[in-house]
Amino acid sequence: MLLIIILLPVLTGLMMPHFPSGHRRGKFFFLLASQTIEVSLVLFSVLSGKIYASNIWHLTESLTIGFKLDGVAAVFCLLTVVSWLLTVLYSYEYMQHEHGHEANFYAFLFISEGMLLGTSLSADFVSMYVFYELTSLCSMPLVLYERTRKAITGAVKYLYYSIGGAFFVLFGIVVLYDNTYTLNFAAGGTLIPGHHTQLVLAAVFCVILGFGTKAGLFPMHNWLPTAHPVAPAPASALLSGIITKAGVIGILRVIFFVAGADRLRGTWVQTTCLTMALFTVFMGSMMAYAEKNFKKRLAYSSISQISYVLTGFFVLSQEGLMGGLLQVTFHAAAKIALFYIAGILICLAGVRSVERFRGVGRRMPLTFACFILVSLSLVGIPPFGGFVSKWFIAQAALDALPGAMAYIAPAVLLVSALLTAGYLFPPIIRGFLPGEDLPADPALRLREPWPLTVPLVILAAICGILGFFPGFITSVMQHIAGSVL
Amino acid sequence: MIYFVIFYPVLAAFVSVWLGRRNSRAQGTFVVCSTGAVLAAMVLAAFTGFGSSAAIPVCQLTFALDGFRCVYGIVVAFMWFVSALLSPQYFLGHRNLNRYYFFFLMTLSSTAGVFLSADLYTTFLFFEMMSFGSYVWVVQEETPGAIDAGKTYLTIAVLGGLVTLMGLFILYHLTGTLVISQLQGACAAVENRSALWGAAVCILFGFGAKAGMFPLHIWLPKAHPVAPAPASALLSGVLTKAGLFGVILVTAQILPYNTGWGNLILVLGAITMVLGAVIAVFSNNLKYILACSSLSQIGFILTGIAMTCLLGEENALAANGAVLYMMNHSLVKLTLFLFAGVVYINTHALDLNQIRGYGRGKPLLHALFLCGACSLAGIPGFCGYLSKTLVHESIVEYAHLSGSWAITAVEWLFLFSGGLTAAYLLKIYVALFWQKAPERAHWNDGSWGMPLSKAALLLAALTLPVLGLLPHGLSERITALTLSFTGGQPFAHAVHYFSLTNLKGVAISLIIGALVYIFFIRRALIHQEHSQPVYLARWPEWLSLEESVYKPFFAWLIRVLSVIIRFFCDILDLLVLFIRKTILRDSRVRVNRHRYSTVARSIAKASPLDEQQVSDRMGTFRDTASRMTNSLSFSLLMTCLGLCVVLIFILLYVFF
16 A cells, blocks of 8 residues: 555656647646545545555565554655645646746656655655655756756755765664664664663764755755755745655654654753754744745745754654644645745746735735735744644743753744744735835736635645644644654 | 624624625625624623633633623723724725725724633734734825834734743743633742743733833834724724733733732833823824823823732722723723824824814814813813822822832822823814914815714713713722722722812822923924914934834844854855865866966066967966866875875884
8 A cells, every 4th residue: 555655656757758748738637636546545544544564675684665654654644645736736837837848847746756755654764764865866856947057056956965964864874773673663762772872872963964954954954045946836835845844754753763752852962953953943034034035035934944843853742743743734834835826926927036026915815815824824823823833842842841941942933933924024015015106906916827826725724724723633743742752 | 692792703804895895885884783783792791691701612712701801892892883983984985995894893803802811822812813903904004104104013013922922831831721710820839930920021021012011112103193093093992902901911810919020010101101191292293192192091001000019908999990091091092083083084184283273163073072181181070080090099009008209209200191191182172172273274164074973973982971970880880890800909998089189189280281281382392483383393303212222223133143144054055165165176177378477478578489378388387287186196196195194103103
């Protein structure tokens, strides 16, 4: 079952270049159908309640490639397939406005999906590493799509940083291999007690640093603002919203499933990582605040928001993990929606810089209404989704961290939220309130095609509804977090 | 019923937009009817379901209907209703009405939510919704002034909201509950008092910002005047009270009877009180004066709240006075801002120089203004007198109890601010109703308002003498309901409102007011030009906390931080760049012959070769050299050399 889930998108992707050109609509329906099947497969496996597990291949006697669908994997898989489904819909309209080889775009889009699902579903460290690397490689062409100088620079930088990060991970794996009972993931960790404590900690730190590259953790974050904005909007939405989460799941696995929260609590690794994450939270917002290009601003914002997740994880408590998982969900929804909006603005209004947003809101009210909702969620204003996740992360920090850090962490999160408001609200205000001298001309009204707005509205609704009725999703996440810790 | 009060306006908001697309008259009527229905529902809820509570578990919202909540719920619904009555006339021919009515009704829902909430999570949620909804009121006119004011308003609202959230984080961490009725017990049990204080200050920050407390008041005098008048009335009358609701909550539930806390509120309140009144005296714009007056009145109320806290078991006067003061201020500002709205509808101006003499020959308008102004100034017979007397007496009582000169100073500041209140009201009154109109005035001298607008003003103004003339029958009964929330004690003995001692305080205030008007305003702020009075703007521009302190400071902070952060952000890229420029240089061969042309020229003079040839040869030489240094074998050679050095070092180290 799990193998089908991973292979279906890969096969779909591989078939794309062989489609006869010109059948745009046919291609689109094929992709949509394939993705719908994929979503139903994932939903079926998650809802059936069975824990699917399968071993594919033995590299050596102790190293295997295997998959397992546990709670954490389910969250990430569901997020992935749903976002891909919405993005296929969105791309159908959007990619008409791009010049380039569309089939290749879809091919790599779908192959990356398969790889990403593989990363989430991996049952052991080595297979996760393999799929993680493959995700980087397969998503690189998405950045390269426009073939401009900027795109090439961005793609190369993405590749270098990813591979650089992966080397850190590799080092960690080699060390951890010797010091664990098994590299298979098991809740609570598999470290052999009392074995080379400092070396193991250093290895864990290296792994976190390596996966942190993808998650945009300081100091290896700087590829995001170069690479994300140059990709076409649907690709940047997925890169920023979902593919960065490959790093998040990597860190989650190594902290809670390999090293074990108990072994890390109170060590220098926790303190350093927490400091790094908090610094990243602040830095990302600050840079986004100073940035004028809207897509680049969103990329910086991703750096900041994903580090909220990591902050939640590094607290190493059940509540923190739960807050982190909630933040994964809500950030994905909000950030994908924001990149969709950026795409709509580029292809319909031709606006890239936030300074030129004046009056655009009047011309496309629906898009901007969604913009307001997702921004409020991203800032963390109740009753929107972002508030729920931030509440749990801050509570976890206050409850579980020692000393002054307990108060610094929520304070940093809130300062960053303030900056988030500072970089998201002014464009909206400029868009809706151009001033009385700009006449309200109905002729300027832009009609957004429905494939562009439907995914956007769905995402905004997710932010709103899950935020207003947080009971269900929090209890699910609590259950998952409880099974890990 | 509670659900109806909170959720019906949301529904009505959408219906009003739908109606507005078709028929804007029907929209106005619909909004009036909706707010009327909410008022009816609220009154009904207060009488049938008093003391009940309600919860929506899926949203984790809880509501309660106890004394204070009932009283203020009714005040909110009443004010919305009255304000909606004026709206159809005020917005005749305005654009973006759909937006206005949508947020008008949405904010009704969220404001009612704030006042009816039973736990702080619900309070905070509705509080934030209220802030964002009312932002739209401020920018409704889309003038540059409005957009600028909106920016300040939103900044303070977001900042306040987030700091409050920090406070809630800490509070929840310390007590494990946010249910308001459990807070008092839970907070008393907290060991870590300094953290509790931190939480209280953080919560105060957000609610105080909304109330307009110094030093977070900067948005208030900017935002209230630029909003449309019906909205200003609500901003001033109700939204500031939502802030005070939070302040009372912290004072009464988190740090009850804490002297330090009381002193903090007292100091901030006293500053706000004097500051607002002083600016109001200097201003010439009708709505700006009213906005500053709000500021000052909030200061009075904060003083009352501080006294409730400081007096402990003997706070009957202060607790009753503060709540009565809040109600009085709500209703007075409703009256006066609607009055300003009427003036604006007819004259399209707000500057005293332009609207001078507008009120002459309009007896009803005259009477209505006097109702509001007298109550604000605290003339006996109006509601304002009762509340001011109660708070004043409580200060006197505390000054007597503590024997501190500082409290006596606060008492005098209180009287002085009361005097200034009378002075700026006198300024408006004389300008509008007694002085002659400027010659080029071209307003219509007929009816000043539609029947609906007249009804609105009458409804708002008549409550004031009714409350003021029935101190024991009505006012005290209302405030007695609120004591459980404000942490006040019931009156131990009846208060003689119209006794000589109590009248003395008002008399002092009024005398100060008259003196200020005669000797300061007439002398310094009014200039006679062709026997016509001209009001001068004498308030120095630079004396603005926002423009001269906050903005420069934060601009500087952002600049410094962004430089530092940018460095850290790019640190890895810089490192890579540094390495590429030094150790791992690109092995691209640079051919730059012209760099050597000066050298080549001098060599060419002394040799048989011409300049170009020398330059070429030198270039070739350099190329070869760079090729060599960049080659792999060169690197190996260097590594080899390094190894040799290490070897020699080891040999030397071992043998010697």
